[in-house]
Amino acid sequence: xxxxxxxxxxxxxxxxxxxxxxxPEEKRFLEFCIKLLLEGAFTPTLWDMRVGDKIEMxxxxxxxxxxxxxxxxxxxxxxxTSIAPFWGMxxxxxxxxxxxxxVLVYGSRYESDVVYxxxxxxxxxxxxxxxxxxxxSRPQNKETWWGDVGxxxxxxxxxxxxxxxxxxxxxxxxxxxxxxxxxxxKIGLTTDRxxxxxxx
Numbered sequence: 553x554x555x556x557x558x559x560x561x562x563x564x565x566x567x568x569x570x571x572x573x574x575x576p577e578e579k580r581f582l583e584f585c586i587k588l589l590l591e592g593a594f595t596p597t598l599w600d601m602r603v604g605d606k607i608e609m610x611x612x613x614x615x616x617x618x619x620x621x622x623x624x625x626x627x628x629x630x631x632x633t634s635i636a637p638f639w640g641m642x643x644x645x646x647x648x649x650x651x652x653x654x655v656l657v658y659g660s661r662y663e664s665d666v667v668y669x670x671x672x673x674x675x676x677x678x679x680x681x682x683x684x685x686x687x688x689s690r691p692q693n694k695e696t697w698w699g700d701v702g703x704x705x706x707x708x709x710x711x712x713x714x715x716x717x718x719x720x721x722x723x724x725x726x727x728x729x730x731x732x733x734x735x736x737x738k739i740g741l742t743t744d745r746x747x748x749x750x751x752x
Contacts, residue, residue, distance in 0.1 A: 554597040566594045571723070571749070572612055575640040577647060585636035585667060616749040617641075618721065622650045624745070625718040627711070629704050629732050631659040634724035634751050639668050641721075646679045655711050656684045659704040659728075662692055685711055705731040708739065715740035722748035 553563040574583035588595045601607070618626065618641055626645070628638045635658055642654060660666045672684040687700035687707055700707055705728065712718055720736050722729050729748045736746055 554594055568594050571614065571616075571634075571637040573636040573639045575643040575647070577644060578640075583640075585633045585639070587633045614749070616721075616723070616747070618645065618719075620645075620648070620650075622652050625653040625655075625714055627655045627657065627708070627718055627720045629657050629708070629720065629722040629724075629728075631704055631724045631728050632661075632665065633667075634749075635668060637723055637749070638721070639671065642672070642682065643675065646675055646682055651681055653713070654679075654682045656682075657687065657704045657707055657711060658685065659687045659689060661690045662688065663697060683711070703731070704728065705735045708732065708735045712736075712739060712741075719745045720747065722746070723751065725752050726750055 554566050556562045556564040570584045570586060572582055573585045574581065586595060586598065588599055590596065598607075614637075616637060622645065628642060630638050638656060638658075642656060645654065656672060658666075658668075658672075666686060666688075669686065676682050676684055685700060685707060687702055687704060688697060689701075689703055691697040691701055694701065715736075718741060720732075720741055722732050729750060733743075733746055733748070737743070
């Protein structure tokens with residue numbers, strides 16, 4: 553229940569879908585990656601909650617998963633908070649011993665928008681077969697920004713080394729997904745090896 557802006561003093565039920573970010577190995581809690589929208593119908597209420605407050609949850613219902621055993625190289629493509637499902641997926645795959653090459657191409661607008669930077673870098677230091685790529689579309693300081701610059705789809709030819717033996721997983725808004733699919737098909741990925749989940 554959230555405050556009903558159209559009827560002061562009353563509440564209304566709001567339902568939102570979020571991807572689980574925590575890996576299946578994590579049994580203590582569920583982790584989510586959610587952006588605060590000041591004018592949103594739900595996130596301001598969520599930000600006001602305190603430890604001990606209760607919220608109704610249902611699920612999980614998603615089918616956006618990586619089949620195992622893994623027989624192909626993998627590329628994960630995300631922008632913004634659509635990185636959420638890929639943190640848990642990549643952590644699980646690496647910790648379970650997958651040796652195929654795994655590339656993450658993760659885009660944000662600004663330096664301050666990047667999440668899971670330390671976590672992905674730590675995984676890369678432990679697993680030589682994993683390469684995280686961070687890119688900004690609007691870097692605030694190009695002299696200090698250490699990653700790539702540009703939209704995720706423009707970087708795919710650079711980082712996908714063996715397209716015929718690669719499966720792609722994309723999560724994000726429809727324009728990014730569509731642009732990424734076009735680029736993936738250009739470099740040789742067939743549609744049966746491109747999987748995506750829309751965030752809109």
